[in-house]
Structure formats: C-alpha cells, structure tokens
Amino acid sequence: MPQVTIARLFEENREKLSLTWEAGKNGGGKVLDSELIGRSTKGLIGHLNFIHPNWIQVLSDSETDYLKNLDAVHLQEALHNLSTNGMACMFVAGGESVPQVLKNLADATATPLFRTQLTSLHLMWMVRPYLARTLANSTTMHGVFLDVLGMGVLITGDSGVGKSELGLELVSRGHGLVADDIVELYRLGPETVEGRCPPVLRDFLEVRGLGVLNIRTIFGETAVRTRKNMKLIVHLERPIGQELTRFERLPLNASSQDVLGVEIRKVAVPVAAGRNLAVLVEAAVRNYVLQLRGIDSTQEFLARHEQLMASGSGEDPGEL
DSSP states (O other): OOEEEHHHHHHHHHHHHTEEEEEOGGGTTOEEEHHHHHHOOSEEEEEOOSSSOEEEEEEOHHHHHHHHTSOHHHHHHHHHHHHHTTOOEEEEOTTOOOOHHHHHHHHHHTOOEEEESSOHHHHHHHHHHHHHHHTOEEEEEEEEEEEETTEEEEEEESTTSSHHHHHHHHHHTTOEEEEEEEEEEEEEETTEEEEEOOGGGTTEEEETTTEEEEHHHHHOGGGBOSEEEEEEEEEEEOOGGGOOTTSOSSOOSOEEEEETTEEEEEEEEEOOTTOOHHHHHHHHHHHHHHHHTTOOHHHHHHHHHHHHHHHTSOSOGGGO
16 A cells, blocks of 8 residues: 655655754654555644544644643643654644754654644645645556546557557647556545656657657647546447447447546547547547536437427427
8 A cells, every 4th residue: 555654755845845854853764554544533634633633743833832831731641642642743834933842752752843934724735735646546557648628538448559649649639648558547536536657658659650759849848747637538449340330329328437446437439440539539528528517418319309209290309
C-alpha cells in the first residue's frame, strides 16, 4: 500500500510551505500508511484535537495560546494526550514561536515538529492535496491517455490497432497528450481517478514508422498535460472479418469498466477502413457530456419513435 515518510513529506514541501524542522528530528522515519489511515477513525490533518486526534496535528495561534494558558496539571495532561495519540508529526503555523514544552515533547517522543509562516488554513489547503496524491491507491493501464475537450479519455485496444496514431491525430486537432503506452492511475476520491505519465515517458508518443515523437517540441507547450481525471475509456476493436454487424447500433445500456473501484464509462469503437476515429472520439466525448447533463440522444430517439407509433400516424412527432 502507498506510504510516505515524514522526512519525505518535509523535503518535498519544504520550499513551498517555508518549513523549518524545529524538533523531533529522530522521527523522520515515521510513516503515513494509506491502509492504516483508511482503517482508522482519526483525521489525516487538522487543528489540534484531543477528542478525535489527527495523524498530523496543526497548531495556530489559538492552539498555542490555549496550551500557554493551561495550568501545570492540565498542561501535563494535554501533553500526555498528545504523546499517546499516535500522531505522525506537528505543524506550528502562522509564524508563531514554538512553545518550549512542545519542543521537549517532540524530542522525547521522536515526533517531528515543523514551523511555517503560512496560516494554518493555507497550510492544510496545500498539504491535503499532496497527501491525497501521495497516498492514493494506484495501478497502471496500457493505452494512450489524452485531454479531449477538457475530459480525460483513455484509448485502449490490442497492440497495433492504431491507438498511438489516433492519439497523434487528436493532438493535431488541438487536444492534449497526457501519457502514451503506460498510464499511471491514482484514486484520489470516491469517484475520482487521476491519470499521469511516468516521468521517463513524459512528452513522448511512439508511432509505428515514425518512431518516438516529442509532442511538446513538435506541437508546443499546450499540446501536453501533466495529469487529468479519467472520465471515459474508448476501446478500439478490430472486427473479425471486418464485420460490424455484431456491434449494437442502439446500445440501450451504457457499459463501464471498474478502475480502482470506480466505474468509468466505456465506449467500444470498431476500427475499419474509412472510419474517422478522431471525429468518433470527439463525438463520444460530446455525447457523454450531454448524458451527464441529462440529455440522452438514444432515449430521445426511442421516445420519439414510441410517440409516433402510439399516434398511429406517419406524421413527424415534432409536428403533432
């Protein structure tokens, strides 16, 4: 399962969050584990909380003032609660000076204690997306992943069916390439799967006969994307014997594919000579956008057909 050490969290966010490591430097090896966090009732990150403690405790001026104003007995009780709640690290936000009692606690329990000039709210806004991506469940899929009309579309199919050629044509029509060949997929939320490109393959698209093309160099910065949420899978199929009759002309039930526990809409497109696959992919995306808005062309056509049959006449139902 995905994990991240506190030392890695610090190093990867030190400049962005203006972090300094104040105490607890022996605790850099502490690990945030997605499986353990998923089973726990504790929050991932939040303001100092003794009732429902967070894995990452954030202290703003309100929390530090609260600790400073406690008498000796209640302060020791609060510190004991902090030391036994299993927290991974602490942040003191807003440029506040770090109370010495917190530094002592951090050193005694090997709990990293960081300080930042950012406000606590700003800090959590920035750390939550980082943790969501770092601790997300992930997998890989074979295909070409693109941004088509603002929607993440994964083109799949057997080797040699024309995925990369289709991806190249879509890029030439103004759409964006995310990844070719291997697509890294991360589940960031209950219904959100994000696709990314492995660093070694970034910007590249392999086309048979042409070799490896640098899309950023050929088409410019706007032709590539770093990541995109996957919303649609277009599966290219080469019909056996070039027969298209086995494909439904009016598919009544939308098909989908399970990706990391999220149902992603899937469309099967037959590959045959003379078919403009780029136009078909664009049409599939536009049609899916309409369906998300409650407009289903197939159901609209069937309703019009039933209306015409019920009227018992051959008149255009739009004229009735």
